[in-house]
Amino acid sequence: MSEHSLFTAPPPRPPDEDDRVPSAAPPPRRPTRSSLGLALLLALTAVVSGAVGAGLLLATGAGNHTTSTTITQAPAMAAAAESRGTTGLNAGALYSATAPGVVDITSRGVTTTSGGGSPFGGPPRSAGTATGTGFVVGRKGNIVTAAHVVDGASSINVKFQDGTTRTARLLGKDNATDVAVLSIDPSGLTLHPLALGSSAALGVGDQLAAIGDPFTYERSMSTGIVSGLDRTISAPNGFTVAHAIQTDAALNPGNSGGPVLDAGGKVVGIVDQIATNGSSDTSSGVGFAVPIDLVRSELAQLEAGRTVSHAYLGVSTSSADSANAGALVQSVTSGGPADRAGLRAGDVVKALGSTTIKGSNDLVATIATHRPGDRVTASVRRGSRTIQVTVTLGTQPSQPASTG
Numbered sequence: 264m265s266e267h268s269l270f271t272a273p274p275p276r277p278p279d280e281d282d283r284v285p286s287a288a289p290p291p292r293r294p295t296r297s298s299l300g301l302a303l304l305l306a307l308t309a310v311v312s313g314a315v316g317a318g319l320l321l322a323t324g325a326g327n328h329t330t331s332t333t334i335t336q337a338p339a340m341a342a343a344a345e346s347r348g349t350t351g352l353n354a355g356a357l358y359s360a361t362a363p364g365v366v367d368i369t370s371r372g373v374t375t376t377s378g379g380g381s382p383f384g385g386p387p388r389s390a391g392t393a394t395g396t397g398f399v400v401g402r403k404g405n406i407v408t409a410a411h412v413v414d415g416a417s418s419i420n421v422k423f424q425d426g427t428t429r430t431a432r433l434l435g436k437d438n439a440t441d442v443a444v445l446s447i448d449p450s451g452l453t454l455h456p457l458a459l460g461s462s463a464a465l466g467v468g469d470q471l472a473a474i475g476d477p478f479t480y481e482r483s484m485s486t487g488i489v490s491g492l493d494r495t496i497s498a499p500n501g502f503t504v505a506h507a508i509q510t511d512a513a514l515n516p517g518n519s520g521g522p523v524l525d526a527g528g529k530v531v532g533i534v535d536q537i538a539t540n541g542s543s544d545t546s547s548g549v550g551f552a553v554p555i556d557l558v559r560s561e562l563a564q565l566e567a568g569r570t571v572s573h574a575y576l577g578v579s580t581s582s583a584d585s586a587n588a589g590a591l592v593q594s595v596t597s598g599g600p601a602d603r604a605g606l607r608a609g610d611v612v613k614a615l616g617s618t619t620i621k622g623s624n625d626l627v628a629t630i631a632t633h634r635p636g637d638r639v640t641a642s643v644r645r646g647s648r649t650i651q652v653t654v655t656l657g658t659q660p661s662q663p664a665s666t667g
Contacts, residue, residue: 333453334402352470352526358484360528364455365424365474365482368395368408368431368445368520372417396475396521397421397445398530399456404449405566407558408520409535410436411499413443421447424482435565438500439573439659441535442558443520444565457522460529462508462554465489473512473534473552475521487512495624496536496551501663502573505628506554508532514550523552531555557631574633575659577601580612582622589613589644590626596664604654606643613649614642630656 373393395412399405406421413419419431429447436443469489477483491509498504508523514537523532532552539547561571577599580590589611595602606612612620616639618629633639635658643650 334456352472352486354472354484354486357472357524357526357528358474361455361457361474361522361524362482362484363424364399364457365476366397366399366406367420367422367476367481368397368406368412369393369420369422370395370413370416370418371420373413373415394476394479394517395519396517396534398522399454400444400459400562401456401566402454404447404452404454404456405434406431406445406447407533407562408443408445409533409553410438410441410443412520413445414438414499419445421445423452427452435568435571437561437565437571438661439498439502439571440504440557440561441499441553442533442561442565444562457524458529459555459559460525460527460531462506462531462556465492465508465525465531467492470526471508471510471512471531472524473510473514473518473521474524475514475518475534477513477515477517479517485513490549493624493628494551495627496553500659500661502659503627504535504553504557505624505631506557507535508552508554510550510552511548512550513546513548515546516544533558572635573659574630574635574637574656575600576626576630576654576656577664578606580623580626582624583611587611587644588621590620590623599664600654600657604641604652606641606652606654607645609645611644612641613644615639635659 369392371392373391393412395408397406397408397412400407413433413436416433419433420428421431422428429452431445431447434444434446467489470486471489472484472486474482474484477485487510489508490511492506494507494509495503495505496507508531510523512523514534518534521534522530523534525531532554534550535553536551537545537547538549538551564571577596578601579593581593583589583591592601592606592608592610592612594608595606612626614620615626615629618625620626620629633656635656637656639654639656641652641654643652
């Protein structure tokens with residue numbers, strides 16, 4: 264089955280909504296190891312999620328003219344958080360607390376494809392308009408969204424719930440995790456920054472909510488549960504994102520970049536992709552979010568406009584059979600860290616450092632916990648014997664290199 268980018272036209276919209284032009288529909292992406300295609304939710308919406316509560320007034324200005332930004336804190340929603348797993352998510356209360364911060368992001372001149380190649384690179388290319396979702400973080404009013412919502416955009420506009428619009432500036436983005444941070448002038452706005460939760464604290468069955476603008480239906484909420492954890496999904500640069508959250512909450516074009524919230528109203532993930540069967544680009548009940556712990560680890564760097572680096576081994580793998588659990592090396596990138604360390608196709612990585620590797624996903628996730636330059640020892644099954652190989656991890660390139 265194949266992957267599809269969701270640059271598809273929306274159904275008829277309510278007559279009072281703004282006119283938006285979805286980008287042209289690209290062809291299917293190349294298949295991945297997954298049995299279902301993963302479709303990036305590229306086409307239609309933006310969220311700046313926030314909440315109401317006691318605020319802090321920040322005054323700026325010159326002469327007799329003063330503008331202000333009001334920062335309101337989200338309600339603790341402590342009762343919901345403390346009753347995790349006992350009392351269900353209070354969707355009405357959560358929506359009231361977060362929907363006032365929801366905004367639209369409209370990106371013009373975004374990079375897409377139309378008639379061949381991957382939607383993340385390679386000819387032919389065209390410029391279009393896409394919309395997506397994001398959420399406000401911190402007192403400066405920065406906005407987090409998915410990188411693919413703003414990739415290559417010549418202009419980015421953010422629209423708040425009260426109709427106020429701001430031109431946004433891209434502070435930084437990381438195509439390896441599909442995360443971007445935008446900056447706006449917050450003067451005169453009442454901002455509702457969302458608190459960041461912990462994706463590591465999630466368990467299968469925990470209730471979740473997503474707020475976004477699917478098919479331009481503004482500030483729509485969908486609810487569901489954590490369907491699975493520690494998934495790997497495709498990143499815009501062709502590598503994989505580790506520890507992704509799987510949910511059955513309805514996710515559609517326009518939800519991209521929006522917050523996935525826990526029962527306490529905290530962001531635990533960023534909406535990113537859905538699985539498709541090659542015939543539909545709408546909710547399949549199998550959606551994925553980038554985990555907020557991963558986002559948090561690089562947020563300061565992105566806000567400062569710095570490049571985020573990721574560790575790199577330089578192999579392609581699949582999961583070994585149950586009798587020989589581990590990550591089976593399919594190919595090794597010539598001249599890469601694994602090649603220099605002596606890893607070969609056919610090796611089975613059983614452990615990396617102190618972490619047991621049960622399959623390919625484990626290897627991806629473990630590498631993601633390291634930094635470029637780290638020296639790690641891999642326990643490798645080669646034929647009938649087990650050997651120890653020391654690898655100095657490199658820096659992940661902008662796109663996968665040819666292997667061999």
